[in-house]
Amino acid sequence: MSFAIIAVFTVAGALAAMTLRNLVHCVLALVVAFTGLAGLYLQLGAQFVGFAQILVYVGAVAILIVFAMLLTQSHEPLAHLTVAPGWVTSSLVAVAVFVILAWSIRSSAVGARSIQPRPEITVRNIGDSLMSQFVVPLEVTGLLLTAALVGAVTIAMREQRMNR
Amino acid sequence: MTETMDQIFVLLKHRILAHSPVSVQPIFSAALSAIAILVVFATLFALTTILERKGLGRFQNRYGPNRVGPFGLLQPLADGLKSLTKEDIVPHSADGVVHMLAPIVLVVAAFLGYAVLPLGRNMTAINLDAGLLYFFAASSVVELAIFMAGWSSRNKYSLLGAMRAIAQMISYEVPLILSTITAVMAAGSLSTGAIVESQTGYSGIWPHWFVFTPWGFAGFVLFMIAGIAESNRSPFDLPEGESEIIAGYFVEYSGFKFALFFLGEYIGMFAICGLAITLFLGGWAAPFSFLTWAPSYFWFFAKLLVLIAMLIWVRATLPRLRMDQLMNFAWKFMLPMALINLFAASTWHFTPPGAIRWIVGTILIAVPYLLLGRGLMQSNKLEKRTYRFAD
Amino acid sequence: MTTPVNYLLISALIFAIGLAGALVRRNAILVLIGIELMLNAANLNFITFWRYSPNPEALTGVMFALFSIGVAAAEAAVGLALIIAVYRHFNTTDLDQVDSMRG
Numbered sequence: 001m002s003f004a005i006i007a008v009f010t011v012a013g014a015l016a017a018m019t020l021r022n023l024v025h026c027v028l029a030l031v032v033a034f035t036g037l038a039g040l041y042l043q044l045g046a047q048f049v050g051f052a053q054i055l056v057y058v059g060a061v062a063i064l065i066v067f068a069m070l071l072t073q074s075h076e077p078l079a080h081l082t083v084a085p086g087w088v089t090s091s092l093v094a095v096a097v098f099v100i101l102a103w104s105i106r107s108s109a110v111g112a113r114s115i116q117p118r119p120e121i122t123v124r125n126i127g128d129s130l131m132s133q134f135v136v137p138l139e140v141t142g143l144l145l146t147a148a149l150v151g152a153v154t155i156a157m158r159e160q161r162m163n164r
Numbered sequence: 165m166t167e168t169m170d171q172i173f174v175l176l177k178h179r180i181l182a183h184s185p186v187s188v189q190p191i192f193s194a195a196l197s198a199i200a201i202l203v204v205f206a207t208l209f210a211l212t213t214i215l216e217r218k219g220l221g222r223f224q225n226r227y228g229p230n231r232v233g234p235f236g237l238l239q240p241l242a243d244g245l246k247s248l249t250k251e252d253i254v255p256h257s258a259d260g261v262v263h264m265l266a267p268i269v270l271v272v273a274a275f276l277g278y279a280v281l282p283l284g285r286n287m288t289a290i291n292l293d294a295g296l297l298y299f300f301a302a303s304s305v306v307e308l309a310i311f312m313a314g315w316s317s318r319n320k321y322s323l324l325g326a327m328r329a330i331a332q333m334i335s336y337e338v339p340l341i342l343s344t345i346t347a348v349m350a351a352g353s354l355s356t357g358a359i360v361e362s363q364t365g366y367s368g369i370w371p372h373w374f375v376f377t378p379w380g381f382a383g384f385v386l387f388m389i390a391g392i393a394e395s396n397r398s399p400f401d402l403p404e405g406e407s408e409i410i411a412g413y414f415v416e417y418s419g420f421k422f423a424l425f426f427l428g429e430y431i432g433m434f435a436i437c438g439l440a441i442t443l444f445l446g447g448w449a450a451p452f453s454f455l456t457w458a459p460s461y462f463w464f465f466a467k468l469l470v471l472i473a474m475l476i477w478v479r480a481t482l483p484r485l486r487m488d489q490l491m492n493f494a495w496k497f498m499l500p501m502a503l504i505n506l507f508a509a510s511t512w513h514f515t516p517p518g519a520i521r522w523i524v525g526t527i528l529i530a531v532p533y534l535l536l537g538r539g540l541m542q543s544n545k546l547e548k549r550t551y552r553f554a555d
Numbered sequence: 556m557t558t559p560v561n562y563l564l565i566s567a568l569i570f571a572i573g574l575a576g577a578l579v580r581r582n583a584i585l586v587l588i589g590i591e592l593m594l595n596a597a598n599l600n601f602i603t604f605w606r607y608s609p610n611p612e613a614l615t616g617v618m619f620a621l622f623s624i625g626v627a628a629a630e631a632a633v634g635l636a637l638i639i640a641v642y643r644h645f646n647t648t649d650l651d652q653v654d655s656m657r658g
Contacts, residue, residue: 018576044606051297059304068635072642090578098571111560119611148629152636
């Protein structure tokens with residue numbers, strides 16, 4: 001029951017994010033989709049990932065997109081055509097991708113899997129494995145984030161310096 | 165007897181729940197906690213508005229509101245009635261739906277954080293294992309609500325106010341979260357209940373609060389500064405800046421929606437204070453071992469009122485910062501101090517107890533504080549300001 | 556009880572919506588939003604397969620989702636910085652008008 005409600009919210013948010021004309025409305029719909037996904041994670045018992053999803057996507061990525069939108073003055077409703085020329089082919093491709101995915105999910109053996117009893121995942125478990133088994137990916141992610149930070153600042157700054 | 169007094173609300177809840185069918189008990193239990201939190205903190209909001217106005221009045225050598233009821237104590241009631249009966253104006257070019265949703269999202273997001281605050285012994289609404297993460301996830305939605313309010317009003321002042329508010333909240337969220345990590349490290353858990361439990365011991369009569377360690381004290385101060393900035397209060401109230409951008413992101417709101425913004429702001433402030441109490445001031449633990457007979461929720465709310473009084477004092481004392489000062493302070497002072505404090509906390513953790521770790525811990529925090537503070541003073545050219553455009 | 560098929564179908568649907576948006580829309584920011592949706596759909600897959608795996612104690616799916624969230628945040632930051640740089644150069648975020656190599 002709650003799964004159906006959350007799923008409808010998530011898909012509706014995603015659809016609205018891709019179809020609305022006003023960009024800010026798109027971002028707000030995107031936030032609904034992100035929150036719905038966090039709800040699905042919580043239902044699946046991944047509490048930490050669910051809260052991290054809200055913290056990162058709603059608190060950071062959505063705000064970042066909004067800032068970019070205001071800085072590029074694309075927050076006004078669009079007057080002209082909003083879709084790319086080859087939109088019929090593109091949407092057909094997307095529908096085909098969904099049909100193939102859905103068909104393969106339906107026909108795969110994964111549906112027969114029975115659910116295991118809910119594992120006792122504490123934050124301590126996650127921290128322990130982050131610091132032991134997954135320490136290399138963690139360091140690489142840290143490096144990547146630092147590089148992305150420096151890179152983003154450089155890219156966004158460069159043009160301004162040349163103009164001066 | 166003291167045990168019963170301490171647990172009276174918990175027992176009451178169990179008594180009520182025992183009369184309801186088993187199938188609806190989880191929902192009923194959550195609803196009871198939510199109603200209790202809503203009623204208590206909305207009342208506290210009403211009380212704080214009058215206390216703040218009276219306190220500010222005394223600071224400015226005047227009386228403050230004293231017409232409605234005894235000592236003006238019924239002023240919040242009058243204010244509430246006024247805001248309810250005022251006309252609700254929506255600007256013609258505003259985005260109607262977003263304009264209406266913004267205050268609701270703000271208040272809901274502000275209230276969500278209370279679910280993990282331990283208001284007393286066994287008095288946490290949901291004791292989550294990742295409680296602190298939940299708190300910050302809930303409070304990050306507030307930024308979005310502020311943007312919705314600022315953008316949907318179609319007013320350049322409200323958009324500017326919203327941009328300022330978001331920039332400020334993002335900048336101060338970093339030191340805010342980094343300063344809480346020290347308490348998490350000491351308690352070894354993200355659960356707010358466990359963090360309070362780890363501070364309930366006493367040596368002699370003195371409590372084991374984290375604020376009574378060098379890193380805990382620095383962490384508490386950093387947390388409170390960042391928390392004031394996060395709840396957009398003076399001296400960090402640039403998003404509202406009446407003299408520059410009239411009232412920031414809620415210029416175009418009137419009547420009850422305006423009251424909701426007001427409520428959301430105060431509720432957010434109480435939540436930040438409550439988290440500071442939970443993390444550094446021992447939560448519901450009594451300040452001395454001989455005072456443990458008083459109920460635990462009494463100590464939580466006593467500490468909360470003390471912190472609120474402190475915030476009113478700060479508001480009455482300090483002038484508003486300028487935007488560049490605000491950003492410099494966040495990135496050149498708060499962030500390095502929070503990182504150094506993290507290092508000091510881990511050093512404390514790994515040195516054996518005794519005088520040596522007090523000395524090392526104090527030096528590790530005091531020396532960077534002096535150096536950073538001096539650097540900040542020198543980089544802020546404190547001579548007469550030259551005006552480029554106003555001459 | 557819901558089966559993994561439901562979650563996987565939702566994930567596939569979100570992926571397809573994100574793909575359609577990234578291909579159809581002209582505004583660069585919306586294309587980025589589409590890509591974010593596709594990444595999120597992948598995350599939902601990770602979590603679903605972790606929950607329905609024979610031993611969920613191994614935590615691999617959760618870890619993969621956490622790292623994926625981190626990488627997506629980095630991607631969003633760089634992508635938006637690029638969009639701002641492109642906007643400064645061409646004065647538009649419409650991808651069909653950003654078509655000259657010399658600028």
